[in-house]
Amino acid sequence: MHRFIYDLDMKKLFFILTISTIFCACPTPNNDSVCDRYYWHHFDIPVRFDPPDSVLHIGDTITITSQFPNKLWDQDSTDEFLFDSINFYTKCGIAKIDTFNGSQMSNSLLLFDYIIDTIKYKVSKNRITYNIKHNYNNNEYYLKFKIVPKYKGVFFFTFPSSLNTFRDLYDRQNIYAVNGECSTIYWAPGLSVNNGIGNNKEFLKLSPRKYYNTTAYNDWYRHNHIGGVHLFKVE
Numbered sequence: 001m002h003r004f005i006y007d008l009d010m011k012k013l014f015f016i017l018t019i020s021t022i023f024c025a026c027p028t029p030n031n032d033s034v035c036d037r038y039y040w041h042h043f044d045i046p047v048r049f050d051p052p053d054s055v056l057h058i059g060d061t062i063t064i065t066s067q068f069p070n071k072l073w074d075q076d077s078t079d080e081f082l083f084d085s086i087n088f089y090t091k092c093g094i095a096k097i098d099t100f101n102g103s104q105m106s107n108s109l110l111l112f113d114y115i116i117d118t119i120k121y122k123v124s125k126n127r128i129t130y131n132i133k134h135n136y137n138n139n140e141y142y143l144k145f146k147i148v149p150k151y152k153g154v155f156f157f158t159f160p161s162s163l164n165t166f167r168d169l170y171d172r173q174n175i176y177a178v179n180g181e182c183s184t185i186y187w188a189p190g191l192s193v194n195n196g197i198g199n200n201k202e203f204l205k206l207s208p209r210k211y212y213n214t215t216a217y218n219d220w221y222r223h224n225h226i227g228g229v230h231l232f233k234v235e
Contacts, residue, residue, distance in 0.1 A: 041074040041081065041175075041187040045088075047159050049193050049230045054200050056234050058149055061115075064092070064159070066134065066143045066191075071178060074187075080178040081187070087173065088134040088141055089162040090191070090228070097207035097231075098154040111153070115146040131162065149234040154206050156216075159228030161189045191228030199224055203231035 048065040056062065070083045094108035108128055116123055121143065122133040134141040149155075163172070172185040193199055201224070204217040216223055223229040 039186075041079070041184060042076075043072045043074055043081070043187065043189050045161065045189045045191045046195070047191050047193045047228050049157065049232075052194050052198055052230075054198070054203070054232055056149060056232055058152065058234060060149065060234075062147045062149070064143075064145055064147065066090070066141070066159075068141050070136070070139045070141065075190075079180065079182060081175045081182075082178055083141070083175055085136055085173075086141075086175070088143075088189070089131055090134070090143070090159055091129045091131055091162060092145075093129040093158045093160075094147070095156040095158070096151075096153045097156050097204070097209065097212045099208070108155075111149065111151050111155075113148040113150060115148070117145070121145070152234050154203055154233050155231065156204075156212065157193075157230045157232065158223070159191055159193065160226070161191055161228075163189055190226040192225050193228050193230040196224050199229060200231040203233065 046066060046068055048063070050063045050065070051060075071080055072083065073080045092114075094112060096108065096111060109125070114130060116130065116132065121135060124131045132143060132145065134143045136142075172187075174183045174185055175187055176183045201217065201220050204212045204220075207213050
């Protein structure tokens with residue numbers, strides 16, 4: 001029963017990633033803004049996974065950090081936009097993609113200790129993920145928390161933004177071009193862990209599940225540059 005619930009929730013999380021790709025790719029007319037162009041603006045949001053080592057150990061402290069200014073250039077480097085008090089929410093999920101020594105326990109909230117300052121950050125939790133809001137202070141967005149593995153295994157860490165969903169579009173806040181008259185709600189963030197380097201794509205082949213060893217493997221760019229993915233072993 002627990003396995004069924006976990007698989008169902010993970011499918012929901014991967015659905016968000018799939019929708020993110022479609023959402024980021026669709027050039028929808030920008031009718032609600034004063035921009036002259038008619039396409040989506042995409043922005044890179046950095047995430048640090050430290051230590052970045054591919055192999056860690058039970059009891060190691062892993063620090064997750066995301067920090068960026070309130071002015072960002074879009075990926076086409078055509079406009080710099082101001083993000084003024086935007087609600088940046090992210091979903092921290094960790095899937096155990098190998099077997100668990102014959103056990104059915106696979107909920108990452110049980111496999112890791114999460115150390116999050118719930119006074120400093122707005123946090124909510126469902127069965128398998130945490131939703132955490134970046135703090136905004138001194139013209140900068142900042143988020144930092146820690147996780148500590150309690151069991152061995154191969155893990156698929158993902159840090160996608162809830163802003164990459166269709167349902168959020170009509171509640172999306174406007175961003176404004178620093179130089180010009182452009183304001184738009186048609187924008188999407190892409191999260192990349194450690195600049196997209198050393199995120200251990202080959203670990204996907206260690207999973208017996210087709211989703212990981214084939215589907216996610218073949219669609220690595222989307223996971224690595226939009227979903228904020230990092231794979232690691234715990235020994």
